[in-house]
Amino acid sequence: MxxxxxxxxxxxxxxxxxxxxxxxxxxxxxxxxxxxxxxxxxxxxxxxxxxxxxxxxxxxxxxxxxxxxxxxxxxxxxxxxxxxxxxxxxxxxxxxxxxxxxxxxxxxxxxxxxxxxxxxxxxxxxxxxxxxxxxxxxxxxxxxxxxxxxxxxxxxxxxxxxxxxxxxxxxxxxxxxxxxxxxxxxxxxxxxxxxxxxxxxxxxxxxxxxxxxxxxxxDLVTRVIRGEMLEVSGPPPGKVIARLAPDPRVRRAQVFGLTSRVLMEDGPGASEALKGILAEEGWPEARVRPIRPGLEDAFMHLIEREDERITAEGGRTR
Ligand SMILES: Nc1ncnc2c1ncn2[C@@H]1O[C@H](COP(=O)(O)OP(=O)(O)OP(=O)(O)O)[C@@H](O)[C@H]1O
Ligand SMILES: [Mg+2]
Missing domain, CATH: 3.40.50.300 (P-loop containing nucleotide triphosphate hydrolases)
Known part of the structure; x- marks a missing residue:
């Protein structure tokens, strides 16, 4: 019913x-x-x-x-x-x-x-x-x-x-x-x-x-988050995000409390690749660990995607 x-x-x-x-x-x-x-x-x-x-x-x-x-x-x-x-x-x-x-x-x-x-x-x-x-x-x-x-x-x-x-x-x-x-x-x-x-x-x-x-x-989380989600702790999240966002191997990078959450392209070696990027940037001590994405990650991802769509439409007026 x-x-x-x-x-x-x-x-x-x-x-x-x-x-x-x-x-x-x-x-x-x-x-x-x-x-x-x-x-x-x-x-x-x-x-x-x-x-x-x-x-x-x-x-x-x-x-x-x-x-x-x-x-x-x-x-x-x-x-x-x-x-x-x-x-x-x-x-x-x-x-x-x-x-x-x-x-x-x-x-x-x-x-x-x-x-x-x-x-x-x-x-x-x-x-x-x-x-x-x-x-x-x-x-x-x-x-x-x-x-x-x-x-x-x-x-x-x-x-x-x-x-x-x-x-x-x-x-x-x-x-x-x-x-x-x-x-x-x-x-x-x-x-x-x-x-x-x-x-x-x-x-x-x-x-x-x-x-x-x-x-x-x-289902919401598994449908929306495809790729490997990694958490970076150590270096300042704001700077990490700014550096990672344009990288082609990075799908999305966001500040999450005192850490950064990074969604990498699928495929083996995501964690090693990220460590490599961080070391190149002068953060060899950064800690990287895989995490299970949650609802908040899924929602942030969806909202970001919708914002991109709205911008592409030329800024939908409500
Ligand atoms: N009577 C009204 N006249 C004009 N605008 C309104 C009126 N009621 C709501 N709005 C606008 O419609 C939009 C949606 O409001 P609504 O209260 O439904 O949001 P909400 O999702 O419940 O938000 P919140 O989490 O803050 O409670 C807001 O931009 C609000 O300012
Ligand atoms: Mg309300």
Whole structure:
């Protein structure tokens, strides 16, 4: 079963194209990761899928309902956690959930049980009377998730639910996401964190409003990164990159923290060849070791390639 289907979605704000011909399908019960740098068009796409923003072109269905024609049916079927925290700071945890139970028109008789379930799922038992303003960032986000699932939606949209949250709380939050999937809920989530993207069943990368890749995390890396990936430590990465970038044996060279990551042409002896180049440049002491490329490498590669394409097109205007 298909939970979400987008076909040629476009959103323009005046002359600016924020989302440019984006299509995809999300299978029921999957964790679907929507990735892209700031301003890529993630929130705009989610808002169209949630029936909050009319697409300029294209169409989409969520839980079988058309986003343009049946936005009210969609709102009943989904949970939406917006990028901006939308609960009331001056209400307690329980009062916020009661408020949202009203918004979702949960019948009065069922409210107490639903709120109790949401408190359990979000790990908030014992915090019912805490003022929302006093909660730590990770707990606030769990509360926002609890509010988004009060009406037991089969599909949830989470827009950067872990932004700015500490690593331990981010892990806790992903345990909640896995728990939801375990119950058959479809999770559509955006994130900037690569370790989180690894947990998704399928990823889409959007950049400048366009979809530039779609695959499982593993396939994405193996499809995109062809060649031998080597890490250089020792010499200053900025200088190493500047020297290596024009070399024909080097496919790509990028700064990665305090090291440089170099993608060499396929073929034997890549490591020796690189050591040779580095020695010629006066860095005989440089350490070179093969590394397994990850999602971040794949994304940087794809974005660079897209930038080259945009430049070749003469600088696409959005
Ligand atoms: N109502 C609007 N009017 C004009 N431009 C808008 C509007 N909403 C969004 N945009 C622009 O559309 C582009 C995409 O914005 P969007 O919020 O969808 O990006 P995003 O991928 O969610 O980014 P972030 O990671 O920062 O949340 C941005 O350049 C943004 O400034
Ligand atoms: Mg956003």
């Amino acid at each position: 298909i939970a979400v289907k987008a076909e040629g979605l476009v959103k323009r704000f005046g002359p600016f194209t924020a989302v440019d011909d984006v299509s995809f399908e999300v299978g029921e019960g999957a964790i679907f990761g929507f990735l892209g740098p700031n301003g890529a068009g993630k929130t705009t796409t989610i808002r169209m899928l949630c029936g909050l923003l009319q697409p300029t072109e294209g169409r989409a269905t969520v839980a079988g309902f058309d986003v343009a024609r049946e936005p009210d049916r969609i709102k009943e079927s989904i949970g939406y956690m917006s990028q901006k925290f939308s609960l009331y700071a001056d209400l307690t945890v329980k009062q916020n959930l009661e408020f949202y139970a009203g918004i979702y028109r949960i019948p009065r008789k069922k409210r107490a049980a639903r709120i109790d379930t949401a408190l359990g799922i979000a790990g908030l038992r014992g915090l019912e009377r805490r003022l929302t303003a006093t909660l730590a960032g990770g707990v606030k986000q769990r509360l926002a998730l609890g509010a988004a699932i009060l009406h037991e939606p089969r599909i949830v949209f989470l827009d950067e639910p872990t932004a700015g949250v500490d690593p331990a709380s981010r892990r806790d939050f992903w345990d909640l996401i896995s728990g939801l999937r375990g119950q058959g809920v479809t999770v559509f989530v955006t994130t900037h964190y690569m370790d989180e993207a690894e947990h998704c069943d399928c990823l889409i990368l959007i950049y400048a409003g366009r979809k530039i890749a779609e695959a499982s995390p593993r």
